[in-house]
Amino acid sequence: MRVxxxxxxxxxxxxxxxxxxxxxxxxxxxxxxxxxLLVLQELHNHLYFCQHQDPxxxxxxxxxxxxxxxxxxxxxxxxxxxxVGSVFEQAMPGLxxxxxxxxxxxxxxxxxxxxxxxxxxxxxxxxxxxxxGDSGFAPVKTSIGRLGVLVCWDQWFPEAARLMALxxxxxxxxxxxxxxxxxxxxxxxQRQLDAWxxxxxxxxxxxxxxxxxxxxxxxxxxxxGRSIRFWGxxxxxxxxxxxxxxxxxxxECLLVCxxxxxxxxxxxxxxxxxxxxxxxxYQGLLLRTxxxxx
Amino acid sequence: MRVxxxxxxxxxxxxxxxxxxxxxxxxxxxxxxxxxLLVLQELHNHLYFCQHQDPxxxxxxxxxxxxxxxxxxxxxxxxxxxxVGSVFEQAMPGLxxxxxxxxxxxxxxxxxxxxxxxxxxxxxxxxxxxxxGDSGFAPVKTSIGRLGVLVCWDQWFPEAARLMALxxxxxxxxxxxxxxxxxxxxxxxQRQLDAWxxxxxxxxxxxxxxxxxxxxxxxxxxxxGRSIRFWGxxxxxxxxxxxxxxxxxxxECLLVCxxxxxxxxxxxxxxxxxxxxxxxxYQGLLLRTxxxxx
Numbered sequence: 001m002r003v004x005x006x007x008x009x010x011x012x013x014x015x016x017x018x019x020x021x022x023x024x025x026x027x028x029x030x031x032x033x034x035x036x037l038l039v040l041q042e043l044h045n046h047l048y049f050c051q052h053q054d055p056x057x058x059x060x061x062x063x064x065x066x067x068x069x070x071x072x073x074x075x076x077x078x079x080x081x082x083x084v085g086s087v088f089e090q091a092m093p094g095l096x097x098x099x100x101x102x103x104x105x106x107x108x109x110x111x112x113x114x115x116x117x118x119x120x121x122x123x124x125x126x127x128x129x130x131x132x133g134d135s136g137f138a139p140v141k142t143s144i145g146r147l148g149v150l151v152c153w154d155q156w157f158p159e160a161a162r163l164m165a166l167x168x169x170x171x172x173x174x175x176x177x178x179x180x181x182x183x184x185x186x187x188x189x190q191r192q193l194d195a196w197x198x199x200x201x202x203x204x205x206x207x208x209x210x211x212x213x214x215x216x217x218x219x220x221x222x223x224x225g226r227s228i229r230f231w232g233x234x235x236x237x238x239x240x241x242x243x244x245x246x247x248x249x250x251x252e253c254l255l256v257c258x259x260x261x262x263x264x265x266x267x268x269x270x271x272x273x274x275x276x277x278x279x280x281x282y283q284g285l286l287l288r289t290x291x292x293x294x
Numbered sequence: 295m296r297v298x299x300x301x302x303x304x305x306x307x308x309x310x311x312x313x314x315x316x317x318x319x320x321x322x323x324x325x326x327x328x329x330x331l332l333v334l335q336e337l338h339n340h341l342y343f344c345q346h347q348d349p350x351x352x353x354x355x356x357x358x359x360x361x362x363x364x365x366x367x368x369x370x371x372x373x374x375x376x377x378v379g380s381v382f383e384q385a386m387p388g389l390x391x392x393x394x395x396x397x398x399x400x401x402x403x404x405x406x407x408x409x410x411x412x413x414x415x416x417x418x419x420x421x422x423x424x425x426x427g428d429s430g431f432a433p434v435k436t437s438i439g440r441l442g443v444l445v446c447w448d449q450w451f452p453e454a455a456r457l458m459a460l461x462x463x464x465x466x467x468x469x470x471x472x473x474x475x476x477x478x479x480x481x482x483x484q485r486q487l488d489a490w491x492x493x494x495x496x497x498x499x500x501x502x503x504x505x506x507x508x509x510x511x512x513x514x515x516x517x518x519g520r521s522i523r524f525w526g527x528x529x530x531x532x533x534x535x536x537x538x539x540x541x542x543x544x545x546e547c548l549l550v551c552x553x554x555x556x557x558x559x560x561x562x563x564x565x566x567x568x569x570x571x572x573x574x575x576y577q578g579l580l581l582r583t584x585x586x587x588x
Contacts, residue, residue: 116575119570121564132572137575153570156500156565157572158452159571159572159576160572162453163576166578195535198495198496199496199499202496205450205492240485240489270415273451274583276413277582278451282453282580284457284460285573285576285580286573287573289460290461
């Protein structure tokens, strides 16, 4: 099975009509290039409101299914694309998730993933907005394969990628929103970007799965003294972590990349890591911390 | 606490006296540069005999403590170095381990680690020689800190690095022996080396721990048609995975690098991954494979 994937790296917008226009254009361009998968960035319908804590932002949330998934379903069906999107989900008043949604190419909502690892640090006040997900790490079955969809902060946790792989994922997909703090010097900014690419490439290597990561670009400044320059650099790796395609830092981009899922079993027989996992000795992974040596 | 580390990247030898000379010279050079830690490559006292299955090679094994650890103890004490070595351990006739040994700077055997993940593929017939380790993932306490010692194939398993980190390791240390098959084209060889560096850098990133990896160099050909060109490239990263030092591919090298363990808590407050692990949802890590989606 081959998958021709497109990743839509966009600047954020607070205008819903503009956000829809951007998605419509990305879907049309992806379809025109015979893509079968379109991956969107995290919270693509909004500015990245989590830079600050503002109770008014909860009004942006909506149920699933709801207007956002209906629109994505229309886009998917009209362009015959499997679509991975991101929705600020209201499960009920007072209960909100950062949820990835997967729509199949017939427009049907194929599945969702509620972000399991929630960040909380200056610029990323997500624990204020989102309850940690309760969906576990289950790939979504689609017409093009089983999609292991994770979200942003999940990308730093090898456990998440491994669990998706063990559950049969054929692609690891990360909608994300990460960027630079303006006060960090360029060398430190480069070091952060490099670490971010490296750890996601490592998930490809450890699990012999292609990784697709779609990040936001552009600078968003919700208040004086608070801004993020989203670092773009959306990328795709093959099933051994080699970079196949990478977007620029500061420009919008539809990154297109052709993937061959047949490389997954090939890589896994050359590098038989799954054969050798020591499941008899991993109990400590279920603990916060192990006993410290005396 | 600062640790000035030396990694001794050597060619293999079948002559015990030559192997001892190499270690003696490396220890003296490390001490002359005020190092407090010397890391040796995997199975440094021998050629990498695991390229083929030969019952005669079991004669190379020895108990721990035994002649190899006694010699390492003398070296460590004479040069006031903490020493991480590697021994083909005979626990009893018929029961053998690939064991890392840690000797403190007073010459005392501080601890051992029996390699938990054992490879077995063309050129690396380790399941023939070694029983998978039973020591779990416990750092060894030494006068310079808690050393999270893992061995070679372990380097491809994020679980191993994570467990060492949760158990309080302050450094991740990998004695290793890996190289290129001569029939692989240069681009594929580079891709393998790159994946190997990348996944070990990712353990530094995920756990905010420096990684020290000491690999063998030189070509060993135990039989016609069977050879490995060990790819050297021993390296050290800081606690966010940035490369601090890297050895060449084909030359012997004493790679020296100064590390500051104070960066570990600093990195962990900037990047608070350990705070957010979903230990309530990781049970699947103890399974070979999860239920596949319908």
